[in-house]
Amino acid sequence: MLLRSFARSFVTLAALAGPVSALERGRDGTLKILYWQAPTILNPYLSGGIKDIEAASLVLEPLARYGPEGVMRPWLAEDIPTLANGGISADKRSITWRLKPDLTWSDGSAVTAEDIRFTHAYCTAPGGGCSQADKFRGVADVEVLDPLTARVTFDAPRPNPYGPFVGPQAPILQAAQFSACLGPAAASCTEANFAPIGTGPFKVVDFRPGDAVQFEANPGYREPGKPAFADVTFKGGGTPAAAARTVLETGEFDYAWNLQLRPEMLSDMEARGKGRITAAFSTLVERLAFNLTDPDPALGDARSTLAHPHPVLSDADVRRALSMALDRPVMVEIGYGTSGRATCNIIPAPPAYASDANEDCLVQDLDGARAALDTAGWTDSDGDGVRDKEGRPLSLVLQTSTNAVRQDFQVLIKEWWRQIGVETELRNIEPSVFFGADPSSPDTFQKFYADVQMFAGASDGTDPEGYLSTWFCGRAPAPENQWQGANISRWCNPAFDALGEELSGTGGVEARAALARRMNDMLVQSHVVLPLVDRGRVSAHVLSLGGVEMNAWDSELWNIADWTRLPD
């Protein structure tokens, strides 16, 4: 009896052991990834290209990175330093990172705080041309406190100190490998730049710049049984449409990146049942910006400057009516499909920062818009279908860059505004000119020689402080600053600036989020800028690939160690 039960439990144990042995590293064979822009270097400090940074993210890892929900997760660090746990000093001038114990590089040597110190020295070495120097701006020093602890000190108090060593742009380099590559020697260290030694789930086997990278599982990766794939073929080149086809129609590749295609095209391909489209949203918002200054050509050099307020759009009721006439969900359906979401917030993410006070703009209200214009004194007194007031017709110029989706939006907006008695003239400008910032061109979006314009903008990272400060009073583009200001609408509200000041002195995510929401509401409810679509990053993977968690805040391949091949 005892023997039989023993035998039974032994059988059970053996059955359990089956799956355990199946969970060994590299059990799922080859993973094929297609980026239609090919990586040319695997050192993110020498490239600003997303393709290079994401390819390198299989190998190089930061101390902390952002998860899909926009919340920071400790990665090589043991935990996230905060004011509460003492990781950030009370004067907000320093942050202390502690590494996880027993981390090793893929060559077997130990990861130490010395590598952290070295990475800072590498990026800030004069003559090195570091592309991520912004991440280290304001860092006075990085000290090694013990083999696992490093302290980053800033020049000035820094309420949001999570710049250096956070995210795929600023991973930790191995000091031993790059020690001879400081300063001007950085670019000539081809071997290190093409095959950096890292702590990530994979290591580089072969790299052909501009073509393909071959990775294999890192035998010393810290988590047992991961990664599930033994090797990764990372192919570059082609077009978004071709990349989408290879995953969704032919299944030649397992994963394809950045597929900004027409929504019908993507959904037709997805309907074939071979793959799935994933989208992730960050803060990239397509918006209409109103010009609060007069762009009348008769004003000459004083055109679109603060000296002359806009004769129509200075009226907040007109701006509100123009917003009410838009049907944002229809715009998303036509232009973006699954890769966009209608939004009423200029800061739609991360969830903690997204306000929920503006949702009423999602519903089109043509009658309400007409009523608002009536009350504001804009009526069609001469019966030509265009409202007017004091002899001035309600006629606007709407400009944007040349782009198929934006032109469709222009036509839609023109039609909706026509229905409320607003006449619109459309203009589209070559993107390299429109976004070119050339102070001698009259067609840049900073000069804004039009009444309304459409473009997209995003906050850099999850913290919106810098982004919100672009709407401060003194930051309007003007001849005095060679039209380089960021406050495109030329809006000015001292109360908003005061909140911004408060934000820059406030620590702690929740308090900062509350302030950011208030600033967002102030901006959106005064209808200076009309958020239209929250644009996502779109990728596709075959149905047999499991574990993909699309992430718009970090590398899309951030959790590749957890990807597996699903059984049919």
Next chain:
Amino acid sequence: MTRGARIALWGLSLITLAVLLGPLLWPLEAGAMNLTARNQGSSFAHPLGTDQLGRDMLARLLAGGRASLAVGLAAMSVSVVIGAAVGVAAGMVRWLDGPLMRLTDLFLALPLLPLLLIAVMLFRAPLSAAFGPEMGLFILIVGAIGATSWMGTARILRGDVMALMGRDFITAARAGGTRAPAMATRHILPNVASALTVSASLGIATAILAESALSFLGLGFPPDFPTWGRLLFDGTESLASHPGRALWPGAMITAVVLCVTVLGDSLRDLADPRGAP
């Protein structure tokens, strides 16, 4: 007139008539959107289907034809007039030949798109103010295309005119006291008419294509103003799912260009007594 030329004449007349009268007869407007009927295939209500904003493709094709043919004809006229003037002057007047041909070389060597960019930047606002946004752009586009496509005509005509100037009837006319302007209109131009018609017919094709390229770069007409070129470029994106959107305007451009070229060719044959079939 050959059979081919007759077909071409019929074809061109048919297209021109359809484009001129079509928008008056076809009940749907080119700009009218119907967001509930987007991306539809061909049906009785929409013979060519609808586009991504639910606009009727037939109405857009007809309206687009008006703009494209108007731009083509007008720009061709500008280009032929400039080309003929330069070519004839260079061929007839020896001391003008060098400078005018160097000017032609200069225009040939100019990078076209940057030039057009500058022209649009400089003249769009004043022309829009003077003639309204659409008419102003029409004048600008016609002027820009005409002013940058006359070089071929000028070179061909110069050669022809030079050959003519050595002929006996010109010497005779000169001996008879014919002045240069009269010489050009009475003796030279009739004799180079065939070359001129061929250039003109090819010029229409070039102009329609140039307008498409400009529309694509955002230098052309506003995005809600359909032309065949714009329809074609808009349609190429959805070539796989809705081929008609690109193929129909493409077919119309091809048909017009083909008809005009065949007609030009036939006119040349008619004007050339030796080559008559």
